[in-house]
Amino acid sequence: MEVKKRIEELRKLIEYHNERYYNQDDPEITDYEYDQISLELRRLEKEYPEFAVADSPTQKVGGSSKRELRKVQHDVPVVSLQDVFSKEDVYSFVNKMIQELSEPTFIVEKKIDGLSVVLRYNDGSFVEGITRGDGIIGESVYENLLEIQNVPKSIPQKYPYLEVRGEVYMTNETFERINRKQEEVGGKIYQTARNLAAGTLRQLDSAIVKERNLDIFVFNLEICQGREFASHSESLNWLKSQGFHVSPDFCVCKTADEVWEAISNIGNSRWSLPFGIDGAVVKVDSLSDRARLGMTSKVPRWAVAYKYPPEQKETTVENIEVQVGRTGRLTPLAILKSVRLAGTTVSRATLHNQDYIDMKDIRIGDTVIIQKAGDIIPEVLRSIPEKRPPEAQKYMIPNVCPKCGAPAAREENGVEIRCTGTDCFAQAIRGVIYFASKDAMNIEGLGPSSVEALMTDGYIKDIADLYSLKNYREELINKGIIGKEKSVDNLIKAIDKSKENDIDKLITGFGIRNVGKQTARVLAANFRDLDSIMEAKYDQLITLPDFGDIMVQDILSFFARPTVHTLIDRLKESGVNMVSRALDKKKDDRFSGKTFVLTGTLPSMTRDEATEIIQMYGGKVSGSVSKKTSYVLAGEDAGSKLVKARELGVAIISEEDLKSMVEN
Numbered sequence: 118m119e120v121k122k123r124i125e126e127l128r129k130l131i132e133y134h135n136e137r138y139y140n141q142d143d144p145e146i147t148d149y150e151y152d153q154i155s156l157e158l159r160r161l162e163k164e165y166p167e168f169a170v171a172d173s174p175t176q177k178v179g180g181s182s183k184r185e186l187r188k189v190q191h192d193v194p195v196v197s198l199q200d201v202f203s204k205e206d207v208y209s210f211v212n213k214m215i216q217e218l219s220e221p222t223f224i225v226e227k228k229i230d231g232l233s234v235v236l237r238y239n240d241g242s243f244v245e246g247i248t249r250g251d252g253i254i255g256e257s258v259y260e261n262l263l264e265i266q267n268v269p270k271s272i273p274q275k276y277p278y279l280e281v282r283g284e285v286y287m288t289n290e291t292f293e294r295i296n297r298k299q300e301e302v303g304g305k306i307y308q309t310a311r312n313l314a315a316g317t318l319r320q321l322d323s324a325i326v327k328e329r330n331l332d333i334f335v336f337n338l339e340i341c342q343g344r345e346f347a348s349h350s351e352s353l354n355w356l357k358s359q360g361f362h363v364s365p366d367f368c369v370c371k372t373a374d375e376v377w378e379a380i381s382n383i384g385n386s387r388w389s390l391p392f393g394i395d396g397a398v399v400k401v402d403s404l405s406d407r408a409r410l411g412m413t414s415k416v417p418r419w420a421v422a423y424k425y426p427p428e429q430k431e432t433t434v435e436n437i438e439v440q441v442g443r444t445g446r447l448t449p450l451a452i453l454k455s456v457r458l459a460g461t462t463v464s465r466a467t468l469h470n471q472d473y474i475d476m477k478d479i480r481i482g483d484t485v486i487i488q489k490a491g492d493i494i495p496e497v498l499r500s501i502p503e504k505r506p507p508e509a510q511k512y513m514i515p516n517v518c519p520k521c522g523a524p525a526a527r528e529e530n531g532v533e534i535r536c537t538g539t540d541c542f543a544q545a546i547r548g549v550i551y552f553a554s555k556d557a558m559n560i561e562g563l564g565p566s567s568v569e570a571l572m573t574d575g576y577i578k579d580i581a582d583l584y585s586l587k588n589y590r591e592e593l594i595n596k597g598i599i600g601k602e603k604s605v606d607n608l609i610k611a612i613d614k615s616k617e618n619d620i621d622k623l624i625t626g627f628g629i630r631n632v633g634k635q636t637a638r639v640l641a642a643n644f645r646d647l648d649s650i651m652e653a654k655y656d657q658l659i660t661l662p663d664f665g666d667i668m669v670q671d672i673l674s675f676f677a678r679p680t681v682h683t684l685i686d687r688l689k690e691s692g693v694n695m696v697s698r699a700l701d702k703k704k705d706d707r708f709s710g711k712t713f714v715l716t717g718t719l720p721s722m723t724r725d726e727a728t729e730i731i732q733m734y735g736g737k738v739s740g741s742v743s744k745k746t747s748y749v750l751a752g753e754d755a756g757s758k759l760v761k762a763r764e765l766g767v768a769i770i771s772e773e774d775l776k777s778m779v780e781n
């Protein structure tokens with residue numbers, strides 16, 4: 118029973134991360150973490166075949182396609198690759214092939230970390246380009262592919278039909294350039310070059326593709342009408358001669374030792390490559406052998422993908438600094454002797470909190486092992502006590518705030534230590550940065566460095582001061598701390614524009630503890646204006662969807678502070694909007710008299726979000742289906758309610774339907 122539950126839990130988790138990764142191009146966890154949970158599921162399903170199901174994520178490929186992009190059926194199903202994680206697995210694959218085939222040759226290639234596309238050519242002309250999608254149906258990204266220089270638009274040898282497969286990717290340099298630009302304008306920071314490449318290729322504006330400099334490596338020939346190839350290497354060489362950018366410097370091997378050497382060589386060069394790879398692919402070279410071996414529903418039997426373990430390095434902790442967050446939280450940060458790790462220079466790593474430091478016993482002067490899980494954020498894995506200098510003391514986060522000197526205290530029953538000072542400069546800076554951030558007031562051009570400069574030079578002390586910044590226009594232009602005239606004017610304009618925001622943005626911007634943008638939205642949708650929220654009582658707030666005791670207490674204590682009242686008065690005087698627009702929308706009660714029942718998991722909304730939308734337009738949400746039910750909003754794994762709805766002939770709608778019902 119326990120196992121079955123775990124299997125189901127893993128399936129749900131993987132489906133969720135697949136959605137984030139393949140469909141939204143915005144993963145929440147690293148590939149390394151994802152691979153760990155997939156591996157666990159694969160092992161359990163193998164060990165307990167009685168719990169195997171046909172639609173498990175281990176049996177499926179990729180994601181679905183976007184609504185806006187044209188769907189195209191694949192000629193040859195685009196499958197995934199069998200992952201392996203150890204030397205033993207590589208040897209056993211190679212040796213098995215050697216046993217089954219007569220003197221096979223193997224090709225070892227870099228596994229480029231991008232997204233797969235299929236390119237089609239008619240009589241030598243590029244006519245269609247498709248993403249993998251779910252492997253059977255992909256989405257056309259032809260217009261965007263036209264903007265990639267290394268996709269040949271026509272090739273010299275004109276066979277009636279040619280289909281090749283390749284990986285679209287972005288170089289590290291371009292990736293960093295774009296993120297730097299995003300940071301300057303306070304925009305979204307992309308997690309990895311792979312997501313940005315995928316997101317770029319799957320959006321609707323080809324001009325963006327051009328500007329973002331995508332590239333492609335072709336790694337397989339699928340179909341070539343009118344010509345036979347004996348081997349993969351022969352086809353790659355031919356593709357190269359036709360102007361394709363082919364999977365670079367592939368390696369031809371005979372034995373498991375040679376294959377492993379090739380894999381190790383790629384591994385050693387990994388962090389000096391100009392683009393990201395997430396492994397090495399070992400393929401049987403002979404195409405007739407490949408045909409004989411065939412494939413499972415998900416992977417070919419003639420190839421495996423070896424995934425490298427995260428790179429680890431030894432370094433020393435030179436110091437531990439303490440940072441002060443927006444809510445006064447003190448976060449210890451290890452200052453490390455700089456080392457190159459997974460392609461970047463690492464000189465700091467968060468130590469999270471006192472418990473983390475205690476658990477790993479990390480001290481100043483210690484030699485530690487660091488790694489980048491999934492190659493993004495470095496973490497300290499462990500310290501090496503044998504190499505510890507004799508004078509190294511156990512580390513304790515100080516009991517005063519390093520910025521303002523006020524006492525710092527550990528939360529009751531919590532691990533966080535916070536500055537209790539009410540006048541803490543470090544907190545104030547973070548507070549303003551947060552106020553300006555995308556989820557909050559979304560003030561473009563007001564990123565961390567501008568806020569810090571403005572506050573250090575005394576132009577602003579708090580968020581209300583932002584709205585009088587225009588009085589210092591000339592001075593700011595002369596001083597140049599924001600930039601030239603244009604930057605200053607843009608900033609002033611953006612600040613001015615933020616006055617018109619709905620109050621959920623403002624409430625988010627206050628940075629009340631435990632009140633994120635979703636909670637702020639609920640508040641805005643249920644009260645007329647900020648004054649009524651400030652006057653709201655416990656009993657009123659606790660009935661709101663998803664509001665819990667701690668959150669309500671936090672809201673009440675925030676609005677009880679006299680300093681908050683003064684601040685809000687100043688914002689009002691500057692003309693910052695204090696009226697709920699979400700509530701205005703409520704007057705649109707197109708769902709009045711209609712009852713909805715929700716069932717199953719919706720693709721992108723939580724049930725509460727769907728409920729909120731329905732209620733906002735005057736509809737009711739009920740728990741059970743009856744003849745009086747107007748609509749059943751059904752998602753994945755919908756159960757008995759859906760059956761009942763069908764029986765009673767109640768209209769069944771999807772999340773998409775609901776969205777279109779409330780459009781304009």
Ligand SMILES: NC(=O)c1ccc[n+]([C@@H]2O[C@H](COP(=O)([O-])OP(=O)(O)OC[C@H]3O[C@@H](n4cnc5c(N)ncnc54)[C@H](O)[C@@H]3O)[C@@H](O)[C@H]2O)c1
Binds near residue numbers: 226228
């Ligand atoms: N972080 C997350 O939330 C998350 C979610 C889903 C998937 N993932 C990552 O994606 C991986 C699964 O992705 P997948 O289904 O694309 O399979 P895969 O990455 O295991 O391998 C298949 C793909 O590799 C690519 N490839 C690159 N170079 C190649 C070459 N030389 N030859 C052949 N193929 C080459 C092709 O696009 C092919 O479709 C996971 O292992 C995980 O790392 C991460």
Ligand SMILES: [Zn+2]
Binds near residue numbers: 441522536537541542
């Ligand atoms: Zn402080």
